Each structure stands twice: as structure tokens, then as C-alpha cells.
Amino acid sequence: MDKKNQGKQKPLTGSFRTDGQPLELGEYEKTGGYEALRNALKSMSPKDVQEEVKASNLRGRGGAGFPTGQKWSFVPAAEGPLSRYVVANADEMEPGTFKDRILMENSPHMLIEGMALAAYAVGAQQAYIFLRGEYVRSSRVIAKALAQAYEKNYLGENIFGSGFSLQMHLHLSAGRYICGEETGLLNSLEGKRAIPRVKPPYPQVSGFMGRPTVVNNVETLCNVPHIIRNGAEWFKDLSLSEGGGTKLYGVSGRVKRPGAWELPMGTTIREILEEHAGGMLEGYRLRGLLPGGASTEFLLEEHLDMPMDFDSLQEAGSRMGTGTMVIMDDRTCPVGMQLSLQTFFARESCGWCTPCREGLPWVVHMLNAIEEGQGEMEDIDLLLEQARLLAPGHTFCALAPGAAEPLGSGVKYFREDFERHISEKRCPWGQNR
Amino acid sequence: MLDERELAEMEKELAHYENKKAGCIGALKAVQKLRGWISDECLKDIAQHLGMTPDELDNVATFYSSIFRRPVGRHVIFICDSVSCYVVGYRELLRHLSYRLQIKPGQTTADGRFTLLPAACLGVCEKAPAVMIDEDVHGGLEPPEKVDEILERYK
Numbered sequence A: 001m002d003k004k005n006q007g008k009q010k011p012l013t014g015s016f017r018t019d020g021q022p023l024e025l026g027e028y029e030k031t032g033g034y035e036a037l038r039n040a041l042k043s044m045s046p047k048d049v050q051e052e053v054k055a056s057n058l059r060g061r062g063g064a065g066f067p068t069g070q071k072w073s074f075v076p077a078a079e080g081p082l083s084r085y086v087v088a089n090a091d092e093m094e095p096g097t098f099k100d101r102i103l104m105e106n107s108p109h110m111l112i113e114g115m116a117l118a119a120y121a122v123g124a125q126q127a128y129i130f131l132r133g134e135y136v137r138s139s140r141v142i143a144k145a146l147a148q149a150y151e152k153n154y155l156g157e158n159i160f161g162s163g164f165s166l167q168m169h170l171h172l173s174a175g176r177y178i179c180g181e182e183t184g185l186l187n188s189l190e191g192k193r194a195i196p197r198v199k200p201p202y203p204q205v206s207g208f209m210g211r212p213t214v215v216n217n218v219e220t221l222c223n224v225p226h227i228i229r230n231g232a233e234w235f236k237d238l239s240l241s242e243g244g245g246t247k248l249y250g251v252s253g254r255v256k257r258p259g260a261w262e263l264p265m266g267t268t269i270r271e272i273l274e275e276h277a278g279g280m281l282e283g284y285r286l287r288g289l290l291p292g293g294a295s296t297e298f299l300l301e302e303h304l305d306m307p308m309d310f311d312s313l314q315e316a317g318s319r320m321g322t323g324t325m326v327i328m329d330d331r332t333c334p335v336g337m338q339l340s341l342q343t344f345f346a347r348e349s350c351g352w353c354t355p356c357r358e359g360l361p362w363v364v365h366m367l368n369a370i371e372e373g374q375g376e377m378e379d380i381d382l383l384l385e386q387a388r389l390l391a392p393g394h395t396f397c398a399l400a401p402g403a404a405e406p407l408g409s410g411v412k413y414f415r416e417d418f419e420r421h422i423s424e425k426r427c428p429w430g431q432n433r
Numbered sequence B: 001m002l003d004e005r006e007l008a009e010m011e012k013e014l015a016h017y018e019n020k021k022a023g024c025i026g027a028l029k030a031v032q033k034l035r036g037w038i039s040d041e042c043l044k045d046i047a048q049h050l051g052m053t054p055d056e057l058d059n060v061a062t063f064y065s066s067i068f069r070r071p072v073g074r075h076v077i078f079i080c081d082s083v084s085c086y087v088v089g090y091r092e093l094l095r096h097l098s099y100r101l102q103i104k105p106g107q108t109t110a111d112g113r114f115t116l117l118p119a120a121c122l123g124v125c126e127k128a129p130a131v132m133i134d135e136d137v138h139g140g141l142e143p144p145e146k147v148d149e150i151l152e153r154y155k
Helices: A025-030 A035-043 A046-055 A068-073 A099-106 A108-122 A136-151 A182-189 A218-230 A232-237 A269-276 A310-315 A334-348 A354-371 A377-389 A399-413 A415-424 B004-014 B021-035 B040-050 B054-061 B083-087 B090-101 B146-151
Strands: A085-090 A126-131 A167-172 A213-217 A246-252 A259-264 A286-290 A324-329 B075-080 B114-119 B131-133 B136-138
Touching (some): A035 A218, A046 A108, A046 A218, A046 A232, A068 A108, A068 A213, A099 A108, A099 A136, A108 A167, A108 A213, A126 A136, A126 A182, A136 A167, A167 B021, A213 A218, A269 A286, A286 A399, A334 B083, A377 A415, B004 B021, B040 B054, B075 B090, B090 B146
Parallel strands (some): A085 A126, A085 A213, B075 B114
Antiparallel strands (some): A246 A259, B131 B136
């Protein structure tokens, strides 16, 4: 296999304008945009599109890493005129994550084309972009792109004269992290509280309005046009790992160049952190990192040579999550950082199930006491017990298990810092840090 | 009573949904954009227009953090308190803003100019720490005094 171009090809971001403005429809077409949709509608069956995506090993970029082609294949074969839906999960609210915003602001038509291909593959005639309300710039860019696509009849009735029709809508959300959970998202899209639904039935069978629905992350959908245009083998060759493609990795925290970069899937944490983010700022030392957003387990310096991909990080007891890491430096108090994380999860709990609604505020309460110098040594084991009780299988959805990941690993790795807060009856970093 | 402009803005939103109820979040946001917040009376009017009971609509309205069921100032400052901002100076920024405006999160300045609210990650972690004022995101607020000049733009 010819891998000499690996690392140089950036299908997602390579065509971005350098001035930060979004690619207009004409510019997008010049880089090969809408070719995949045109060809698929002309010469591929919906099943062919599904099979190509399945063969590419594309895995969901929202955090869970579920194989996309497989997800689509669970939609029952088309029967009659009843509607089916494709929804782009653009509710990017995982703390530390800003990759989907970059894609939407710079190349909105890539998302639209990816969604159109997904809709064709599963027989959907309606599509929604579920965008978080705070992404005002993204919403303006997407609204304009949708109008352009309708005008050219790349959306609407009888696209490219193929008989395939698709209506695409932009939904602006009104806050709450739980909207990113795909069934909570569907309830929100139906105008309800974003409480997660019981699964099964899965959305592919009974989703939006009780109809078959596919919910995919923005970055996932943006990969689809490139897979259809260049083929599954090309996509697999972009990656250093089993899962195909490139990944939009990000770094935030006290590093020289916080930002995001499109790199081969499976690039090591060290390369991302040291080469692309430029390493730690002068005067700061790395103590740990959350590899893929707030709801992933802490990793330490000893893990830096691990490839950032779904399987490798799972073996290390963490998760790649969204692939956007948050760096903990030696001047950040590990208790304070944990308190920030858990305050987020407690506030964003939808309140539906008891362990999450009651457990998370209790965790916040204990962490607050420790940070204020009023904690007791037993609290540390109580926190670890909470992390166990909030783990998968004990709660209705993945929110509280997501909170348990940095909690359990944070207490384990930085236990002595917790103990110092308790024995010294104060935060050793002082009020300021 | 909802005026014609409010009704028109609501209808624009509702056109994207299969039924009026599904569009209720958009409808609430459209009216809030014109009024600043959703009072009890306003909620009743919107509910009636959507064919929902006021309780049914309030059940939705109170769930979402950017639908305001209490009065807010002319400008709303959302300060990101999530982890990426925390590690690069959120606490200093919050302390500075609270001192400058003499309010805590959840409060409105005496002159009704600003309301300060906590926000989940604003998705600009590469430019942390950040705030969102009305519809504008401002990042890189370290040292926190950088926010002073920005506040001046919101009268």
C-alpha cells in the first residue's frame, strides 16, 4: 500500500481559505465539492453508499467511535412514503472541544454534502442540523450555505435530476449539554425537555417523531463526501490505525500554541502536544491531560507515546472521546480543576435519573469542602465510591459515567494533592490558582 | 399580547417543523430576542399560539439555559466556567468581572446594563478564557483587564 502521502493529505481542512472566511459554494465545488453527491445519485445505489462507508472504517467522531456504516445499516429497508430523518449533531458542548465549530465555520457545504449523502444512503427526505445556540457565527454561515445549496438545487426536489429529494433545516438549540446525547437531542428537536430516551428502540428504528433517524456528529458527516469521492481504500490509508481517516485533534491549556490540527488517525499524543501545540509554555510543566474532552479519564506523562485512536486509548483505560485534549499544568490545583469539571456535570445533569441528579451535586459538595480546606480524609474514598456508583450500568445515559471518568482517574492519580488539601486545611495553590 | 412582528418571527421559525409544538423552542427564542426575556404573560400568549398549555410550554422553557424566565439586563454576559477556561484564568476573570460590575453570577447590575451568567464551554478553548456577550464571543481574556475595553462596546 502506498502510504507516502500520509500526513500530507488533509481532506477536511486542506481546502480551507487562509483568511478564516467560509468556502462559498463555487469555491467548494472547485475543490471537488458536490462531486461525490452528483456521482452517488447518478451511479450508486443507497446500499452502495452504505457499503463504501462501512468499508472505510469510518468511526463516529462525536466521542463514542461507533462504526458509521454499521449505524446506517440499522435503518430498516425503505417501506412506503413514510419519512425518515438524518440529523447532524452539531451540539458541540463537550468541555475542551471546538473542532466541529472549525469545520462548520470554514466549510459549511462539506457538512451539507455529507448529510445529503447520508440521507441518500438511508432513504431520508428530511434532515436537521441540530446546532448549539451559542454558535452564532456557525449558524450564519450555515444558513447562507443552505440558501446557496437550495438555489443550485443541490437540496430540495429532484436533486441532479435523480428523483432524490431532500429538505434540510437548521435548528438552533437553547443550551444544555444533555442535548448532545442523541436521544435527548431528538426530544429537544421535538420541542420537549432534552431527557434521554430508553434504548432500545434505537433512533435508527424509532427516532425523530417515532420514525427511523440517523444522528451523526459533524466531523463524521464531513468525512463522507471524501470517502465517496476517493474510495474506502484511500480513506483507510490516511490513517495510522485500524479506524480510517484523519482526525481533527485539538489542544487547550498552558501550551505554546493552543489550537486544532487535522492529522492521521493514530498520531501520538506526544506529537500532537509537542510538535503541533509547541509543548508547554515557559514555566509550566505537564502533570496530566484529559485526552478527549471533560468526560475522558486523565492520562499522565507516561502515556504520551500512545496513539490517539479509539482502540489504543481504550486499552490505556481512557477514551479518545472528541480527540481534543485539555492539559493540566503543575500550577493548576488538581482539586480545583476537578471541582470545575464536576460543577459542569452536576449543572448539566437533566435530573431524570437519581444517581446523576443526586450523586453529582454531592460530589461537588465534597470537592468544594476539600478545596476550601474543610475536607476529611474519608472524603477521598467517598469520592472514589461515587465514581464507581456513577459508572456505566448505574445510570440512564452516559452523562454521569462521563463525569466518573475524570473523577475516578483524577483522585487516583493526584491523591496526594487531595490529601494535602485535607491535612493542611487549605488549598496549597492558594486562592489565586 | 404578542405584536405582529413577534408573531411573524415566530411563524418563520415554526415553518421548519412538522408541528407547532416541535417548534416551541425556536418560538420562545424568537420572542425573547425581541423582548429580552419571557414573562408569565408572554409565555401564556406563546403557548396559546402553539396550541399548548402554559404549563406544558413552561416545562420546556425552564429546561433550557438560554431561555430567560426572569428579567435580564440589556446585555447578557455568559462567562465560560468549563475546564479549558478554568486552567487558564477563569477565576481571575470572574473575580475581575464581579468587581467591575459589582455583581455575582446570576445577578444584574443596578443600572440594568449587564446580567452575568455562568456558561458551559463556549467552544473557543484555543482562545480561553472566554465570555459571550449577547451574540459575540470574546476570547483570550488574560490578563482579565482585557475585558474592560470590550464592556465599553455594550451600552
